Amino acid sequence: MPSSQAVTKPRPATLVRHERRKDARPGELLAAALDLFVEKGFAATRVEEVAVRAGVSKGTLFLYFASKEELFKAVVRENISGHFPQWNAEFEAYQGSTPDMLRYAMTLWWQQQGSSKSSGIAKLMLSEAGNFPELAAFFQQEVVQPGHDLIRRILQRGVDRGEFAPIDKKYSVYAVLAPMIFLQLMQHSNPCCFDATDPVVPEEFLAAHVQTTLDGLRLRPSSPASDKGSRSV
Amino acid sequence: MPSSQAVTKPRPATLVRHERRKDARPGELLAAALDLFVEKGFAATRVEEVAVRAGVSKGTLFLYFASKEELFKAVVRENISGHFPQWNAEFEAYQGSTPDMLRYAMTLWWQQQGSSKSSGIAKLMLSEAGNFPELAAFFQQEVVQPGHDLIRRILQRGVDRGEFAPIDKKYSVYAVLAPMIFLQLMQHSNPCCFDATDPVVPEEFLAAHVQTTLDGLRLRPSSPASDKGSRSV
Amino acid sequence: MPSSQAVTKPRPATLVRHERRKDARPGELLAAALDLFVEKGFAATRVEEVAVRAGVSKGTLFLYFASKEELFKAVVRENISGHFPQWNAEFEAYQGSTPDMLRYAMTLWWQQQGSSKSSGIAKLMLSEAGNFPELAAFFQQEVVQPGHDLIRRILQRGVDRGEFAPIDKKYSVYAVLAPMIFLQLMQHSNPCCFDATDPVVPEEFLAAHVQTTLDGLRLRPSSPASDKGSRSV
Amino acid sequence: MPSSQAVTKPRPATLVRHERRKDARPGELLAAALDLFVEKGFAATRVEEVAVRAGVSKGTLFLYFASKEELFKAVVRENISGHFPQWNAEFEAYQGSTPDMLRYAMTLWWQQQGSSKSSGIAKLMLSEAGNFPELAAFFQQEVVQPGHDLIRRILQRGVDRGEFAPIDKKYSVYAVLAPMIFLQLMQHSNPCCFDATDPVVPEEFLAAHVQTTLDGLRLRPSSPASDKGSRSV
DNA sequence: GATGAATGAGACTTCATTCAT
DNA sequence: TATGAATGAAGTCTCATTCAT
Secondary structure (H helix, E strand, C coil), X not given: CCCCCCCCCCCCCCCCHHHHHHHHHHHHHHHHHHHHHHXXXXXCCCHHHHHHHHCCCHHHHHHHCCCHHHHHHHHHHHHCHHHHHHHHHHHXXXXXXXXXXXXXXXXXXXXXXXXXXXXXXXXXXXHHHHHCHHHHHHHHHXXXXXXXXXXXXXXXXXXXCCCECCCCHHHHHHHHHHHHHHHHHHHHCCHHHHCCCCCCCHHHHHXXXXXXXXXXXXXXXXXXXXXXXXXXX | CCCCCCCCCCCCCCCCCCCCCCCCHHHHHHHHHHHHHHHHXXXXXXXXXXXXXXXXXXXXXXXXXXXXXXXXXXHHHHHCHHHHHHHHHHHHCCCCCHHHHHHHHHHHHHHHHHCCCHHHHHXXXXXXHHHCHHHHHHHHHHHHHHXXXXXHHHHHHHHHCCCECCCCHHHXXXXXXXXXXXXXXXXXXXXXXXXXXXXXXXXXXHHHHHHHHHHHHECCCCCCCCCCHHHCC | CCCCCCCCCCCCCCCCHHHHHHHHHXXXXXXXXXXXXXXXXXXXXXXXXXXXXXXXXXXXXXHXXXXXXXXXHHHHHHHCXXXXXXXXXXXXXXXXXXXXXXXXXXXXXXXXXXXXXXXXXXXXHHHHHHHCHHHHHHHXXXXXXXXXXXXXXXXXXXXXXXXXXXXXXXXXXXXXXXXXXXXXXXXXCCHHHHCCCCCCCHHHHHHHHHXXXXXXXXXXXXXXXXXXXXXXX | CCCCCCCCCCCCCCCCCCCCXXXXXXXXXXXXXXXXXXXXXXXXXXXXXXXXXXXXXXXXXXXXXXXXXXXXXXXXXXXXXXXXHHHHHHHHCCCCCHHHHHHHHHHHHHHHHHCCCHXXXXXXXXXXXXXXXXXXXXXXXXXXXXXXXXXXXXXXXXXXXXXXXXXXHHHHHHHHHHHHHHHHHHHHCCHHHHCCCCCCCHHXXXXXXXXXXXXXXXXXXCCCCCCCHHHCC
């Protein structure tokens, strides 16, 4: 089981072609797999097509990945869960206010994930998780859990520092998550349901949602019961 | 030389029970198909499983539906598009204010569609449309188009009666649609992404969204047009 | 096993419709089956299509014919082998010269069989006999054998009466048969191999062949060895 | 709820022997297919049986031929139409008299095609063309058309060189073709219709027919045109 | 007698996975 | 390490035949 945690490192263009390709195989396979999984879904993607797009034979793919499911897991690690150590470290060290931190987190997410093909993987899981329980468990453990944890830590920091009211955390995590899920869907779904509209500008959409969320979370000096709809997402 | 005699194949006169309920069959098959399509998606649902769940054999299914795709279309007609005539008529005859009408439409939608298995079909199309172009075209024509049209007519009524500001219609249709799509997903997606939160109460969620939308749509006596992006959902 | 030897008798048009249809069922089924077997072959003809063309249900067909093969046999009896008693009787009683008799036989064959759909059945057997050994045996017994016998008796009569030379009979039978087989094929085969020509006039074609055959058969007062090609078909 | 895990399916590591003879496979499959198509016809031949006879599994066949129809086309190309370039070249370069050329053509045809299994393919098309229109079109284009063209060119050469009378060409083509079709049938049809006779020696049969045809075609010094129908084969 | 709903073996085709080279 | 030929279970759909009504 090749762990393939090997985040593609840029490589000097001076190497001999054959040698370059040889070492790059797993990365090329992962890139091809990402493309195809996002484009057609997990079940509808054929491993042979992945291999062909990566310029290798079907047999070679199985040399690096024990099965189609392992290939998928590697794609998830390469493109999503592999980034958590860095993200966690980055936010562990964050110095500014928590509202700024949350805004930054959303911005970073959009730049690194939401706007990239990675978001197609998350969207795919929404659809196919039911048919592939093992993948669902893996995704839950490697992506959903750490993601929730990270958000929860940010929120907890806000509470601890007196910036946020000490509200229910599960609910708040979801409030942060909702627009992300929504954007992932919009990016990768059948045009007929979304695109026939004025294009939603994702950055603005996110900004608005973060603002709304912050409004809801912020510790207010004296708050009469004046919130109603804003909390329900 | 395998001498065939390929046709005559005497059947053992064992127990064969002809249930003989012609009129009930299509409905039972459609119900089973709806269940399974929603549960596993179109591609991952096997026709034989549909047949078995309906209590008949594989061949019987093809007595009523010419192919798996036709079965799916029939499910869509039975559960979604077949209701449009009634909906259209109902809203054609609606007497109250347009804001009330919109609220009523959303409530009705949730009761009849959003909260039912039908919404799983729409969710399924988001994922699989790309792999089944003919189904995508069918769904676009039979569901998406009429749905957009109906919403558009409601909005136009509001504008015509001076209740709504004459804003861009495509955009407004989408503003109405967005929460519906979101709820459909929440209903039918991998729990790991949604349910690990306080349950969102769909009715409240919808009510809040309708209220927000109405705020945006309402014709205001004197409005210094100073918001733009924030309105995007 | 309904023997269906019932050569369709013309029926007075005075009877009640329902009653007429009831008694006519087997005949209508046989007619439909003949059409379809000739048109598409045995294996490619679906029993349901036969039933539909006859205006009855699939179940009714199996009421009259135990299987698709039995249906085919009934078609053969109805259209071909059922005529042998009459033909045999007619030629038993023939009074003229044997050459005339042979000419008459060929003419009769063309009128009653060669030019009719029956000839499609014989052509069909050429193609499909290998796949349906039981049908092949049946056809051999009910059609080929009696046909050969009839021809052989005619030829023997010519020899006995001193009109034909006492040549090998098997060979002569074949000489008579060849053009019949050929015409059956031409009638019912893929146009691309035959029809792109000046139409062969079957009657002339037959006449020429009979003449050639008679030339070969005729008892000649003094024959030096002057025959060569004429005898080889 | 049959939880699928639909993809991963560990295979017992039992005996699997990869024969590994890529280059030989297509030929072996084509040979097996030729045998079976000739023996049972197109529709009645099962691809699995072809594969088994070639010593491979069902899936392997589809590695080389995209469908049963493509397999059939490949058989036709391999055994019949692929030879046309060579035949055309050979007759383009022919130096002798046209009557000799025609005799040679028939002899060559018998040696290479008529007496081989290839002729079973042509016989098969007579029966099944109607049920497989795409195959019929293919055969017409790849075999029938070039074949007619070749014969026509030979006849035209005879006319041009003053060896043949300038008779209608379509008709003459057919005169040449008829015995070939007849022999193909005799080779591959139900014995009951043909073999119960003294065996027809195909070479003699062909020779006789060619002679007859040549008699008809030959330019005669002074011919009071008094024959017409008798010439029709 | 007549119907037609129901059956299920079997056809073609796909594709993840294996393994000799 | 890399290949790609080979496998075979599984999926969709067909159709002769049965039998309750």
